[in-house]
Amino acid sequence: MTGDEAEIGAQLERWVRAVQRRDLAGVVADHAPEIVMFDVPPPQQGVRGLDAYQETWPPFFAWLDAGAVFELESLQVTAGVDVAVAWALLRCVRPEDFAEHPDTRLRITFGLREDAGRWLVVHEHHSYAATD
Amino acid sequence: MTGDEAEIGAQLERWVRAVQRRDLAGVVADHAPEIVMFDVPPPQQGVRGLDAYQETWPPFFAWLDAGAVFELESLQVTAGVDVAVAWALLRCVRPEDFAEHPDTRLRITFGLREDAGRWLVVHEHHSYAATD
DSSP states (O other): OOOHHHHHHHHHHHHHHHHHTTTTHHHHTTTTEEEEEEEESSSTOOOSOOOOOOOOTHHHHHHTTTTTEEEEEEEEEEEEESSSEEEEEEEEOOHHHHTTHHHOEEEEEEEEEETTTTTEEEEEEEEEEEOO | HHHHHHHHHHHHHHHHHHHHHHHHHHHHEEEEEEEEEEEOOOTOOOSSSSHHHHHHHHHHHHHTTTOOOOEEEEEEEESSSSEEEEEEEEEEHHHHHHHHHHTTTTEEEEEEEETTTTEEEEEEEEEEEOOO
16 A cells, blocks of 8 residues: 555544544545536436535435434545555444344545546446335 | 646546447556545445456446446546545436436546556545435
8 A cells, every 4th residue: 555545544444433433524525626526316417516515415414313323334445656545345224114224335436637646536336226 | 738637638538438338448547556436336435456356347337328427527637746636527327317307417526646657546535415
């Protein structure tokens, strides 16, 4: 693992903790203005721009408040000189759904670019696999 | 757009055409041995390795043969010196589902690394947004 990969891994773990404590400023702290997120809910064309990205989080925090967990299970980072990609598996489920789908994982892919010594998230893709 | 971004865009458009003509060799031609794909169907932990990746395609080709389309609508590439990320929207739907969900798009994210002058795909994430 390169130094950048360790740094990005630590940054994304901080992001998970910011989500866990409903810290909106922390969630958006390392995101680029041009962020494009393919989220679990619509819109089909993705959430585009930092303002739109920020607006998705309060409803998700409310969903978490109903008792859901958001726990990082695994994270893999591939960093180059100035662009990086990372993918993660998370436990992200409401208690009432856990019994029926204990193996369900949220998958998140991150794309990042280097900017003046910082790594900024330019893309996120969140999804669940289809269930039978 | 950089030269690498144009090159990667052309490569991913060739990949879409390989899928369209059910050309398995073409689909896997530019993939790294360590490819990790988060696919629409399970497994929850992702499809890991080139052999497992390759095995996912014949069932999808059979699904396409029932009349589904697989058409690229938009593609955005961010390429660095040696790592790149790209995201795409595609029309990928069966005729019987189109009437009810005309706006549905398949979202695909690609992660690539440079290897001896070639760009190899190390990660793919395929999903549909949840429907209401």
